[in-house]
Amino acid sequence: MPKTVDFSNKPFHFIGIGGIGMSALAYILAKRQFRVSGSDTRTTHITQRLQAVGAQIFRQQCAANLEFFQSRNAPACEDVAAKTVSTSLNPKALTEISQSSPTISVADPCLGLPQVICSTAINPLNSEYQAALKLGCPIFHRSDLLAALIEDYYSIAVAGTHGKTTTSSLIGYLLWQAGCDPTMIIGGEVDAIGGNARLGNGPLLVAEADESDGSLVKLSAEIGVVTNIELDHPDHYQKLEEVVEIFQTFAKRCKNLVGCIDCETVRSQLKPNISYSLRRDMGADYSVDDVTYEANGTTARVWEGNQVLGRLELKLLGKHNLSNALAAVAVARNLGLEFEAIASGIASFEGAKRRFELRGKCNDISFVDDYAHHPSEIQATLAAARIQVNADQRIIAIFQPHRYSRTLRFLPEFSVSFSNADLVVISDIYSAGEPDLGEISGENLYQAIASNHKDVHYQPTLESVVEFLNQILYPGDLALFLGAGNLNQIIPKVMGFYQQPDNGLVKQDLAPKHQ
Numbered sequence: 001m002p003k004t005v006d007f008s009n010k011p012f013h014f015i016g017i018g019g020i021g022m023s024a025l026a027y028i029l030a031k032r033q034f035r036v037s038g039s040d041t042r043t044t045h046i047t048q049r050l051q052a053v054g055a056q057i058f059r060q061q062c063a064a065n066l067e068f069f070q071s072r073n074a075p076a077c078e079d080v081a082a083k084t085v086s087t088s089l090n091p092k093a094l095t096e097i098s099q100s101s102p103t104i105s106v107a108d109p110c111l112g113l114p115q116v117i118c119s120t121a122i123n124p125l126n127s128e129y130q131a132a133l134k135l136g137c138p139i140f141h142r143s144d145l146l147a148a149l150i151e152d153y154y155s156i157a158v159a160g161t162h163g164k165t166t167t168s169s170l171i172g173y174l175l176w177q178a179g180c181d182p183t184m185i186i187g188g189e190v191d192a193i194g195g196n197a198r199l200g201n202g203p204l205l206v207a208e209a210d211e212s213d214g215s216l217v218k219l220s221a222e223i224g225v226v227t228n229i230e231l232d233h234p235d236h237y238q239k240l241e242e243v244v245e246i247f248q249t250f251a252k253r254c255k256n257l258v259g260c261i262d263c264e265t266v267r268s269q270l271k272p273n274i275s276y277s278l279r280r281d282m283g284a285d286y287s288v289d290d291v292t293y294e295a296n297g298t299t300a301r302v303w304e305g306n307q308v309l310g311r312l313e314l315k316l317l318g319k320h321n322l323s324n325a326l327a328a329v330a331v332a333r334n335l336g337l338e339f340e341a342i343a344s345g346i347a348s349f350e351g352a353k354r355r356f357e358l359r360g361k362c363n364d365i366s367f368v369d370d371y372a373h374h375p376s377e378i379q380a381t382l383a384a385a386r387i388q389v390n391a392d393q394r395i396i397a398i399f400q401p402h403r404y405s406r407t408l409r410f411l412p413e414f415s416v417s418f419s420n421a422d423l424v425v426i427s428d429i430y431s432a433g434e435p436d437l438g439e440i441s442g443e444n445l446y447q448a449i450a451s452n453h454k455d456v457h458y459q460p461t462l463e464s465v466v467e468f469l470n471q472i473l474y475p476g477d478l479a480l481f482l483g484a485g486n487l488n489q490i491i492p493k494v495m496g497f498y499q500q501p502d503n504g505l506v507k508q509d510l511a512p513k514h515q
Contacts, residue, residue, distance in 0.1 A: 005140060005148035006115060007034075012145075013114035013137075014038030015061060015128050018047045021210065022119055024185045024197035025145050030055045031199035037114070039065050039128060049195055063131030066114070113137045117145050120213040121433065143215030146185065146207060150221055153183060153205035156331055157219050159250055160227030160260075161243075162377050164208045166316070167227055167324040169352045171331050172198070172206035174345025178337055182206050188371070189353040204335075209250070212236060217249040223334060224254030225327055226270060228263040232374050234409040235434065244269050258330045260323055274334060276326045278319060286330045288312070288322065295388045298322050302329060302339070309339040313347045317356060318384030356384060359491050362498040364475035367491050373402040373484040375413035382420035385480055393476045397421035398465060400483035401429040401445055408440040415448035421480075423472070424449060424456040427465050430485025462490050470497045 014026050017038025023046045030036040030053040037056035040047055047057050058065045116132040119142040123129070132139055150157060158168035165188035172184035173192055181202035187210065189196050209219050212233045229247055231240045244265060251257045251270045259272030261284055266272065277284035278291070280303065288300040300322060302309045314325050325346050332342045351357065354371040361367070372381040378399070385395050397418055401407040407414070407429055418424045426449065428442035446458035459465040465487075473479060479494070481487050 005145055006138070007148070007152065010112055010138075011035035011037070011114045013066065013116050013132075015116060015118045015122050015126065015132075016040060017050065017055070017057065018042070018044055019119060019121065020046075020187055020189075020196055021142055022117065023047070023050060024187070024195075025117065025142065025149070026050055026055055027053060027195065027197040028149065028183065028185060028199055035114075037065075038117075046195070061126060061128045063127050065128055066131050066135060066137070115140060117142060120215075141215060143210075143213075143218050146209075147218040147220070149185070150205060150207055150219055154203045155205040155207060155221040156223045156225065157207050157209040157221035157250075157254065158225040158227070158327075159209040159211060159216055159247065160225070161211070161230040161232045162374065162380070163227040163320060163324045163327075164210070165352050165371075166321060166355050167225060167327050168206055168208040169193075170324060170328045170346065170349050171225075173349050174328055174332060174342055175204060175206065175335075175337075176200070177345035177348065178332070178341040180204055180335075186352070188355065191350060191353065211243065211246055211250075214246055216246050217253070219250060220253040222254070223256045223258060223331055224250060225258045225331060226251065226266055226272065227260050227324065227327060229265040229269070230374070230376060231409075232406070235403060235405040240265070256334065258327060258334070260327065262323065274330055276323070276330045278323055278326070286326055286333070288326060291322065293318065293322075293387050298325075302326070302343075304333065304339075309333075310343060312343055315347075315349065316351055317387055318380060320380040321384070354488065356381060359488075360495050362495050365473050365498055366478045367495055368478060368480045369488045369491060370480060370482050371484055372482045373406070375410050375417040378414075378417040378482060379420075381480070381482065382418065385478055386420045389478050390476075393478060394422040394474075395420065396423045396425070396469075396473065396477055396479045398425040398427075398469070398479065398481050398487065400427045400462075400485045400487035401442060402484040403432050404429055404434050404436060404440050407445055411440070411445065411448050414445060416452050418449055418453055418456075421453070422455065424453055425465060425468060426456065426458050427462065427487065428460045430483065430487070432485065462487065466490050466493050466497075469494045473498065 012029050012034055014022050016022055017026050018040035026036050026038055039058040039061045051057050113135055114137055116137045116139045158164050169186050169190045172182050175182045181200040182204035183200040184198040185207040186196045187208040209216055213236055231243055237243050257272040258274045259266045259270050261267040261275045261282055262277050275284040276286040278288055280287045280289050287303045290301040292299045297315045299313050302312045329342055354369050357369045359367045359369050370381050372378045426442055426446040442460055443458055446456055450456040459468045481491055
């Protein structure tokens with residue numbers, strides 16, 4: 001019989017607690033007053049946030065960390081009673097959801113060995129992991145804990161190759177603004193909730209559900225959302241059909257499936273019982289028309305079947321974000337919320353970090369950080385950027401490829417993804433722990449893009465990227481930093497250069513402009 005996560009009296013220890021997915025789970029447990037500890041190799045604002053809510057953080061990953069649990073002197077935690085809040089859900093939906101309301105209580109935290117949580121990124125030879133095995137600690141994958149939390153609430157699990165973070169944070173945010181007080185577990189940071197997780201007092205949980213390692217099949221939600229399906233992780237999947245199988249299993253485990261039928265794979269392979277589309281002629285349950293895409297946001301008229309719900313306004317740019325917002329409408333309507341409350345929440349949502357995040361403006365140069373690392377994401381982000389600039393402004397796309405396997409597999413697609421950029425800068429590949437087998441390099445990607453784009457530059461190191469950008473940016477430019485690695489760490493350096501009063505910048509008639 002498989003082990004199950006114990007929410008009664010056992011502490012939790014996370015190996016690699018500072019990761020974006022791991023830290024969200026650790027935060028929720030710490031806020032629920034469980035005894036939480038974990039290790040990470042560096043101190044970040046994420047680990048500091050965990051410390052602030054009572055988590056014990058170890059600065060290195062080693063076997064000695066587990067000796068912490070052999071102490072009997074740690075203070076006991078107080079029990080935390082589950083609270084009930086009023087929501088704007090209709091009575092039927094509220095009655096059904098209340099039956100799944102979580103019980104939040106904690107016993108003596110000093111009983112027995114910890115439950116050890118790790119992610120796919122942890123090597124089985126890791127000394128801390130090996131120590132946990134030898135001690136006989138219950139060991140769970142990150143997804144096991146997420147699955148247990150999802151079952152502990154009335155849950156909405158948001159999956160899909162692209163758009164998961166924005167869609168899940170948008171759903172959670174609008175439910176929060178509507179008075180539902182949900183718990184949120186997000187795969188990115190959101191300023192509105194002060195990080196990547198929030199513990200609510202209501203029965204709802206909104207969670208981002210990741211398909212990258214196949215663990216999506218463990219999740220069973222009341223409402224599942226699938227935004228789209230593409231091959232994005234060739235390190236784990238060999239072909240699209242394998243990805244589809246994972247999503248099909250997830251779909252079967254969800255009581256209701258909300259899906260975007262603009263994605264042919266979702267439409268044909270999942271057949272969601274609640275559908276949404278940006279096209280009225282698709283016959284979706286939720287659709288839009290009279291759409292306006294502008295530099296300061298997007299507006300659209302929203303339909304539920306053949307009835308107009310009203311006007312939707314969002315600050316997020318581009319078609320992909322309108323689609324994400326429509327998914328949120330579909331979920332919220334399924335929960336019984338009135339459209340006015342839904343539209344109000346969406347209208348005030350500012351977005352998640354690293355999703356077209358404006359980091360600042362210096363000398364009239366805009367610096368934007370975006371997580372896009374797949375060809376489809378790059379195309380969508382650059383299309384949104386094109387909406388924001390005038391004809392005489394340039395879009396400078398700075399891209400750090402993420403993983404050798406992804407760069408190699410999608411090289412043809414990457415080569416044509418930058419058409420909306422006026423100038424492209426390519427750095428070396430961020431390995432994300434993958435070995436370099438010598439099959440692909442940043443220079444290979446540069447050459448492929450250069451065969452389709454007239455202004456591409458290869459700057460292998462982050463230092464050389466900084467030096468190059470310090471020479472070529474001018475007032476009016478939008479500098480868009482793309483990638484899932486550490487490229488965004490150089491943004492403050494480049495901004496610092498252009499903040500200097502003596503850099504001699506003047507507005508110039510630069511060629512080539514976007515055609």
